[in-house]
Amino acid sequence: MPGSNPQPVALVTGASGFLGGMLAAKLRSRDWVVVGIDRVPQPRLGVVTADIRDVATLGRALPRHIDIVIHMASLLSAFCEKNPAEAFDVNVAGTAKLLEVLADRGQPALLMASSIAVFNGVRATDDTPVRPSSAYGTSKVMAELLIADATRRGIVRGHAARLPTVAVRPGPPSGAASAFASTMVKNAFDGTDISVPVPAGQQIVLTSPTAAVENLYRLAETLVRERAIVPNTINVPGIAVDVDDIAQQCRAAAPATVRIRREIDPEVAAVVTSWPAGWDCPSAVRLGLQQDTSFADILADYRLRG
Template identity: 30%
Template sequence: MSFSSPELPSHVKTVLVTGAGGFLGQLILASLVQSHPTVQLIATDIHPPRIPAGLSSEEEKLITSLAADLGDESSIATLFEGKKVDLVFALHGIMSGGSESDFELGYRVNVDSHVSLLKYTTKHSKLERAGSPAVVYVYASSQAVYGGPKCLPEAVVDPDTTPLFPESSYGVSKAIVELYVYDYSRRGFVDGRILRLPTVCVRSGLPSSAASSFISGLVREPLNGQVSVCPVADSPEDPNMDSLGVHVTSVKTVVKNIIYSSTVPASKFPAHSRTINLPGITTTPRKIIEALVKVGGEDKKKFVEYKRDAQVLAITAHWPGGFDPSYALSLGFGQDDPETGFLTASQTFKEELEASK
């Protein structure tokens, strides 16, 4: 996938991307290196991230790939050693299903390592960046921070008036780190942006441990001739096929929005918040299957099986089906077309799948 990224702030010369071995991390690396040939990129994950495919030899030289345990300060220090980091994209984490299954690991990765990274970024600023603008710190959060009686699949949530009542360990950990990033920004240690991401689709690669993985899987696997299980319904006639609203964004839109967040001046944020709910659109399981049929043909439905999963249903029961995007749109963030966005994302995935064969 190739597309241009927004222009970075002029002072940004070195960018650190954590979780760079993941799906979004790889796309953000590729987008940045293709659009900013003078910016150095530090890519890190628990194992050295691969260099994104399709780059020129000169573009590959702009990326330094390093393994790091972000729960260990000495390991974090190796990422900053000899460098003046101007921008951090903190993307690493254990997904929702995985963090629910392994409580200790989820908190160690989704809370402790982020706090460690924030602390070391602050230390780096004091030692290496005196007199320079604060490090721009982009934290990828999630709309899993929501829950409670206002947050149901049929609801359209107003972020300004809806309290956070996360109902999963993943959502709780995201809410904890949001507060850390806000307070570090309030104190001037970093220049934070907290992005609550909708479900991203259609993702390539293998299914993840996220409870939302089925949303991409219902398109991705059948187009690959593989079976995909719909875990929120027992049959095509299940009421959840129409009543379970899910808030999604396309791959291209979310990558552009994540990078764009680093360009929004700090003065645009209110004193009490650094949080943006990235714009998304609402779809349903039935509309996902309809998109599959439109891009792949009627025969692809034979690869869809229906079997309710109690853990996935418990998580999705408090997924708001939509969010008011007014604030994010006023800041210049992009949004997919509400009527055709999921179909377009499915078609884009099919075209990339065919091009890769």
């Protein structure tokens, strides 16, 4: 491992969030030293208070030696669309401030959780030109460019992992436009009617939280162990599923009879229909990243996580 520490050291931003927390726990279970930062402190989990937009608090929170920064802190798609100024303040300016603080940390690897939302079209692969159609997607492209420039200047060794929709997320709906996919599952399991907010025939690319975290962990491990293998941008595996099929499978899995209602949400539909339904991940395949084989896998993952 690079650096003088016997264990690799990871800084995880957004470590109080759902995926950030899962990833930090996985890293610790594999004997990594993890420093988690978030605006929401969780001292019991080793998460300290730091806002990525505040250089002073970041400087105090970050250790001198870091092998990799895993940048999970971000506002999500639907929230960003309604609050674009805040989206750019957190997702773009926050990334710039983080990079500023990392300038004297010995050029660590940096892996940012980016998104399928950087694309707009029928199909995307690793080298498809970015063309976002939302404030969230635009903010992610801008953050990717900041990281690429910081890599050029020798501040970090930067990479962006473009995640598809992560489902099923627990708790109330997140600020993502695609949160409806998780809500459909949770409603069905609670015996509540299923609402479909997008047009018939709409496909969405999904990954389970377990697969997403496993793939981020594998990428982090590869970047720390063998720096040159991972491309600067990489599509993280997911499966394309028809939203109506999701509704039918959720109804079949429900413990009680539930109805399916199509209730188009124009704002959600506008964002989700701009994302590619064809999702090619050649670099991920080469690296052996994990993919759910079916929506049934995603339902099973939700059941296992309780």
